[in-house]
């Protein structure tokens with residue numbers, strides 16, 4: 128087994144630490160914000176996935192470098208709006 132490697136991703140402007148991970152079974156190369164992971168660990172397995180949990184194709188990259196799915200983003204946005212609407216409706220009724 129390879130020696131563990133800790134990879135830290137920081138914001139170049141503020142120096143804020145965005146992500147820090149220690150890899151033991153994975154080999155990670157970070158190049159221009161893209162992560163290339165090969166190996167047998169869970170990070171490597173997830174890195175090979177091309178689809179989100181709802182089986183949509185990943186189609187974007189978030190601020191932290193994670194791949195994103197715009198369709199799931201839209202679904203979550205609609206769920207938030209629906210919850211907010213229910214909250215609004217209920218606001219005056221429990222007096």
Ligand SMILES: [Zn+2]
Nearest residue numbers: 179183196199
């Ligand atoms: Zn999705």
